[in-house]
Amino acid sequence: MGFSWDLFQETPIVGIVRNLTAEAVIRILPIYREAGLTTIEITLNTPGAEDLIRYAIDHALEGLNIGAGTVCTEADLDRALAAGAQFIVTPILNETVIQRCVERGIPVFPGAFTPSEIYKAWSLGAPMVKLFPAATLGPGYIKEVKAPLNQIKLLPTGGVSLDNMSDFRKAGADGLGIGGQLFDKELIAHRDWTGLRAHFTTFKERL
Template sequence: MKIEHFKEHKIISIVRGIALEDAEQIFQTLYEEGIRLIEVTLNTESALTMINEMSRKFEGRMFVGAGTVLTPEMADQAIEAGAKFVLTPTVNVETIHTVKRAGVFCIAGALTPTEILTAYENGADLVKIFPAGTMGVNYIKDLKGPLPQIPTVPTGGIDITNASEFLSAGATALGVGSSIVKGKKGYKEEDFTELREKARRFYQVCHEN
């Protein structure tokens, strides 16, 4: 993967807490509404199986990555399962190095300027700013002052009302959780209808400019 994929597609849809049997229809719905970047968090039941099956099913159409990767061992497992990109919630330097040694795109989670610079200097391709919603869009603008060279992915608290503001503030892409995909098992028809509408609206908002 390249950073251009994130600049183009803008939305990383975070999948957490869903059932394996619902995954294919959820992914297909997201695909039909223009979403091309999916993060499956490793604290989701059967996450590695889901990454493996969905990365093969949607090969060449979507990029499936692994999130909540806490250790180098978890990174190795995710990459072996087929993850095209890996996200860490914190600045774990050894995990970043493990991902990059494998030739895989790495997004490291950070918050303070020191953490952000540390992650980037140790090889992170993008830096996930979490919790972005709590910090606010002005925080992203402020970071661009001393750290304009570091591409960011605000995550946490991103919704339909503030997504375009974060992009306008200089974010490369956005990590979006329950504002698109509800973390629940046993999706029903109305859940898929809601998912489709949320994905469509998010895509429109993030690609209207």
């Protein structure tokens, strides 16, 4: 089963799992889905990332899009695809990675910052472009970029939080990439799974 755009549109948040323990990720996956969140990426610089992606695909796939993040090189892409990732996210613009994903029909959300980079990523076939780092220039930048490039779907990532997510959406963001703000380290450290589910739900409600 591949990436589901319907699931993504249901809750257009890409949750970014970075440097969490395998134990925590395994516990979080069902809570994430129960809270109504649908799309999650596991970054390749997380210890055991490939095993976690495989586990998620095998055990938690129902109702979830499972992807790999921090894919910078072709070698990274090979690792991600071998693990079964349904979509690919990069922090940078690597043309070969984009082209290989497009050829294989795997959605890729490449990182870009300037209008030229954003347009380049889209012209290579990326269905959505990760605007990174987003909070540096804020929601106003999305609005400015979207004026001439309204045909390009943008996924602002980096510094997106409960406080600014609605502003990014109003500015024209087609989705939001959220990491540390979403996966609250205090709640996870204390194994407060009920609190984490409520925390996740708050993000869904703010969309």
